[in-house]
Amino acid sequence: MKEKLLEVKDLKVYYPKYKGIFKKLAYHIKAVNGVSFSIKEGSTLSLVGESGCGKTTIGKAIISLVPVTHGSIVYDGDDITNIPEEGRKKIAQNIQIIFQDPYGSLNPKMKIGYILDEAVRVKYPGLSRARTAEKTVKLLEKIGLYSNDYDKYPHEFSGGQRQRIGIARAIAVEPKCIICDESVSALDVSIQADIINLLVDLQREEKLTYLFIAHDLSVVKYISTDVAVMYLGRIVEYGSSDQIFKTPLHPYTISLMSAVPEVESKKKKRRIILAGDVPSPVKTPSGCPFHPRCYMKREECERIELKFEEIGKGHYTACPFNRGVK
Amino acid sequence: MLEYYINDILRSLFVLVIIGGGIYTVLRMNRNRIWHDVFRQIWSVPIARISFGVICLYLFVFLLDSISYPLFKEVNKKHVFVNSRTLLEVIYTPAREESYSAPMAKYQFTDKKMENKGIHPAGTNINGEDVLMNAFKGIKVAFTIGGLTTLIILPIGIFFGLIAGYFGKGADTTVTYVYSTLACIPEILLLIALMNIFGNGVLQLCIALGITSWVGLCRIVRGETMKQKNMEYVQSARALGQSHFRIIFKHILPNVMHIILITSILRFSGLVMAEVILSYLGLGVPPEIASWGIMIDQSRGELARDPMVWWNIITAFSFMFILILSVNFFGDTIRDVLDPRTRVKGVKA
Numbered sequence: 001m002k003e004k005l006l007e008v009k010d011l012k013v014y015y016p017k018y019k020g021i022f023k024k025l026a027y028h029i030k031a032v033n034g035v036s037f038s039i040k041e042g043s044t045l046s047l048v049g050e051s052g053c054g055k056t057t058i059g060k061a062i063i064s065l066v067p068v069t070h071g072s073i074v075y076d077g078d079d080i081t082n083i084p085e086e087g088r089k090k091i092a093q094n095i096q097i098i099f100q101d102p103y104g105s106l107n108p109k110m111k112i113g114y115i116l117d118e119a120v121r122v123k124y125p126g127l128s129r130a131r132t133a134e135k136t137v138k139l140l141e142k143i144g145l146y147s148n149d150y151d152k153y154p155h156e157f158s159g160g161q162r163q164r165i166g167i168a169r170a171i172a173v174e175p176k177c178i179i180c181d182e183s184v185s186a187l188d189v190s191i192q193a194d195i196i197n198l199l200v201d202l203q204r205e206e207k208l209t210y211l212f213i214a215h216d217l218s219v220v221k222y223i224s225t226d227v228a229v230m231y232l233g234r235i236v237e238y239g240s241s242d243q244i245f246k247t248p249l250h251p252y253t254i255s256l257m258s259a260v261p262e263v264e265s266k267k268k269k270r271r272i273i274l275a276g277d278v279p280s281p282v283k284t285p286s287g288c289p290f291h292p293r294c295y296m297k298r299e300e301c302e303r304i305e306l307k308f309e310e311i312g313k314g315h316y317t318a319c320p321f322n323r324g325v326k
Numbered sequence: 327m328l329e330y331y332i333n334d335i336l337r338s339l340f341v342l343v344i345i346g347g348g349i350y351t352v353l354r355m356n357r358n359r360i361w362h363d364v365f366r367q368i369w370s371v372p373i374a375r376i377s378f379g380v381i382c383l384y385l386f387v388f389l390l391d392s393i394s395y396p397l398f399k400e401v402n403k404k405h406v407f408v409n410s411r412t413l414l415e416v417i418y419t420p421a422r423e424e425s426y427s428a429p430m431a432k433y434q435f436t437d438k439k440m441e442n443k444g445i446h447p448a449g450t451n452i453n454g455e456d457v458l459m460n461a462f463k464g465i466k467v468a469f470t471i472g473g474l475t476t477l478i479i480l481p482i483g484i485f486f487g488l489i490a491g492y493f494g495k496g497a498d499t500t501v502t503y504v505y506s507t508l509a510c511i512p513e514i515l516l517l518i519a520l521m522n523i524f525g526n527g528v529l530q531l532c533i534a535l536g537i538t539s540w541v542g543l544c545r546i547v548r549g550e551t552m553k554q555k556n557m558e559y560v561q562s563a564r565a566l567g568q569s570h571f572r573i574i575f576k577h578i579l580p581n582v583m584h585i586i587l588i589t590s591i592l593r594f595s596g597l598v599m600a601e602v603i604l605s606y607l608g609l610g611v612p613p614e615i616a617s618w619g620i621m622i623d624q625s626r627g628e629l630a631r632d633p634m635v636w637w638n639i640i641t642a643f644s645f646m647f648i649l650i651l652s653v654n655f656f657g658d659t660i661r662d663v664l665d666p667r668t669r670v671k672g673v674k675a
Contacts, residue, residue: 063565085569092567105558109360109580122566153360169562 005076005209006062006095006177007038012070013057017282030281031057033233034071039226041176044203044210046220046241048256049230050278055213059179062211063095064088075177092122096170100182102162106154112165113150116140119172136172143168143198160191164198171202177209184219196223217260221245229253232289233281235308239315249317251296288319296322330396330407341392344473345385364584367663374659377652384465384649390414391466414463420446420456427454429637449637451624457638460616461645467617468649471532472597476590478536479543484586486540487547488574492555501548505541513538517600521609528611535600543589550582584664591657595650602646618642 011032019026032054039045047055060066062073064083072081080091099105106115116136121127124135137147143164154162163183170178180199184192196219202208214220220227220241227244229237229252237250248254255272274293279285285292291301298321308316355361368374394412398405421433421444429449448457490501508516516538524530554560555578563573604610605619613620621642628635 060561065561065564088564089567092565097562097565099558099562101558105562107559107563107577107581109583110577118563118568119566122568166562169566173566 002041002076004038004074005041006211007074008058008062008071009036009074010071011035011058011061011068011073013054013061013066014069027282030233030284032061033281033284035230035233035235036071037228037235037238039177039209039211041209042203042207043225044212044223045226045228046212046214046224047228047230048214048217048220050215052278052281053230054233054281055215055230056181059097059181059211059213062179063091063097065097089122092175093173094175095177095179096173096175097179097181098163098166098170098183100186102159102166102186103154105166106162108154110153111150112140112152112154112157115154115165116168116172119169123173139168139172142171159187160194163187163191163195167195167198167202171206171208174206175208177211179211179213181213182215183212185214185216192219199223217245217256229256232278232284234289234306234318235316236290236318237316238308239312243312243315247312247315249311249315249322250290250319251294251322252290254322255295290319327396327398327405327407330398330410334394334396334410338393341389344477345389364663368659371659371662373655377655377659380648380652381656384469384652387414387462387465388469390417391463418459418462420444420459422456423450423454425452425454426450426635429457448641449635451621451638452628455616457621457641460621461618461641463616464618464621464642464645465649467528467611467615468598468601468646470528471535471601471611472594474529474532475535475539475597476594478532479540479593480586480590482536483540483543484547484579487544488551488578488582490544491548491551492570492574492578494552498548501544505544508538509541514603517604518607518609521604526610526612528615531601531604531610535597539593539597539600542593543586546585546589547582550585551578554578554581588657588661588664591653591660595653595657598646598650598653618646 012030012034013032014028014030016028017026018024035054035058037045047058049055057066061068062080064080068081072079074080075091075094080087080095083091106112113133113136116139117129117132120132120135120139124132127135133150137150140147140149145161145164145168149157154165157165163186166183183199184195187195199210200223203210210223212220212223224241227239227241228235229244229250231252237244237248237253244253245257248257255274258270258272272295274295276293279289279292285302287300287302287304288294288306291297294301296319304320306318307320308318309320310316352365356365391412391414394410397408397411399408400406423433423446427446427450429447431446431449433444433446446456446458448461450456451460486501486505490498517534520534520537521530524534551574560573560577563577568577601610601617602619602622605617606623608623610619611617613623621638625635625639625642628638
């Protein structure tokens with residue numbers, strides 16, 4: 001087991017915006033603003049946060065779908081930041097992505113067999129057509145579909161089945177690491193459970209490493225070993241699943257946790273309702289970016305230099321004040 | 327002597343290959359389940375069936391008129407090339423009169439073989455040529471110009487549209503500038519200028535029309551490609567490490583194919599009309615070729631005569647009208663079936 005299969009160091013992804021006829025650089029949209037984390041082989045790291053906080057951008061930056069402005073991404077000792085065109089196939093064999101939308105992620109004009117054959121051929125180029133089809137059928141059976149689905153088109157499947165096909169395409173290249181980009185958010189709750197169980201089973205069988213991007217905390221709690229909470233392009237709290245869910249430290253995490261509906265608990269939880277919206281990633285607030293909405297706000301929050309401090313063992317928080325003492 | 331045979335055979339073969347290729351493509355597409363559904367839906371619309379039948383009739387005449395063999399005359403024990411004789415001329419051989427004759431008039435001026443048999447259903451023109459025959463020959467010109475120009479604009483429009491839409495940035499700017507510049511010039515003025523440069527002729531006309539009309543196709547393909555490239559299936563293909571080239575032609579092209587089909591069919595009727603308009607202006611095909619535009623051009627003076635010579639313009643106009651109407655009806659049906667915005671019954675594609 002490698003301690004750091006995938007490591008992201010001080011990742012920044014800025015989208016430049018140009019204005020005027022001379023295309024002068026007007027400002028940057030700071031989608032990801034200095035994020036570092038690493039994933040242990042065989043574990044699951046979840047990235048959680050509101051929409052627009054840069055979770056998806058991190059996922060896409062890892063496989064070079066968006067250009068990285070600053071920082072580095074290291075996979076198994078190799079730097080894979082902004083890989084050139086020729087290197088793509090090699091990375092594709094190690095890191096794959098499962099998208100959110102089960103309807104948009106399969107080419108509507110291609111048969112399922114063709115879509116999967118194409119993925120199999122990335123791993124095994126030059127394999128004969130019959131052997132490729134054989135592997136594809138095996139894949140279909142592995143993810144819970146049937147061999148006669150080979151000749152069907154994406155529109156002939158339900159959302160859950162399509163998501164399974166998306167998973168099959170990802171595991172067709174036998175990767176070590178899979179980025180699940182909100183892979184269950186678009187599905188019904190009952191089907192979500194199916195897909196998550198499938199993901200967990202696959203992880204056990206194939207020793208997969210997941211980077212699980214989600215905003216549904218109950219799903220995250222079930223699947224992840226580590227959790228990173230993001231706010232405005234930064235990680236505000238990082239720790240093991242237990243630490244984050246039992247002793248959340250950052251006020252943002254605490255307010256997120258308070259929003260998770262629970263079936264069992266009898267006593268009514270105090271809900272912390274955050275005021276306002278996420279500030280624009282163009283002009284991030286000074287000091288702690290969370291201070292305009294923080295319910296524990298102090299005066300110095302507007303000025304402080306943010307530090308990522310280790311509180312417990314492997315538990316990091318960006319808030320210098322709340323230490324969990326109640 | 328052999329060269330005349332080769333010339334005729336090559337010309338016939340070219341047309342046969344194009345039409346055969348078209349039929350083969352449709353049959354091939356029919357094997358694909360999605361397209362099979364589409365064809366079935368198109369076929370279920372009565373107006374589409376009728377217009378398809380009409381287009382097939384036109385195509386049949388076109389085919390008859392395109393397959394030709396050389397005709398020789400023996401002069402001093404030597405074979406002298408007279409002209410190319412098409413299958414259409416073999417089937418329908420009207421006599422040539424001295425001048426005008428009214429519709430349904432009997433053959434007046436005949437050689438020995440004809441012996442006054444037969445009538446001119448649509449009369450004859452000032453040169454005594456059978457008007458119906460000229461109209462039949464106009465089909466060939468119309469289809470040649472419509473088809474050949476489409477063949478010219480398809481690769482240009484698709485390629486630049488895909489490149490501009492997919493890569494964006496510099497490629498997009500370049501392509502957009504080029505076609506915006508072209509689109510700024512009024513189409514008819516540009517055509518007149520181009521025809522003045524190239525001179526009269528069918529091929530020249532095709533090239534001129536090709537230069538002016540790839541813009542529409544390119545613009546539509548570009549827009550659709552821009553829409554498609556942000557779909558997640560394209561990103562998945564990127565994540566699998568597929569090359570840009572493969573993504574453009576294997577993943578995106580099939581998804582913009584329906585737009586290309588609709589645009590080129592509807593463009594076809596526009597091209598037929600453009601030929602007529604340009605020939606009327608004296609800039610299209612040379613006057614010795616029988617085309618609908620030339621016929622309408624000839625009848626400018628005829629309408630003022632007493633008695634009025636109306637059959638020339640009416641025949642040419644009806645032939646053109648029926649063809650364009652059928653093509654438009656057919657194209658509209660295809661659009662209704664394929665275009666998601668106008669899709670009524672909902673083909674899942």
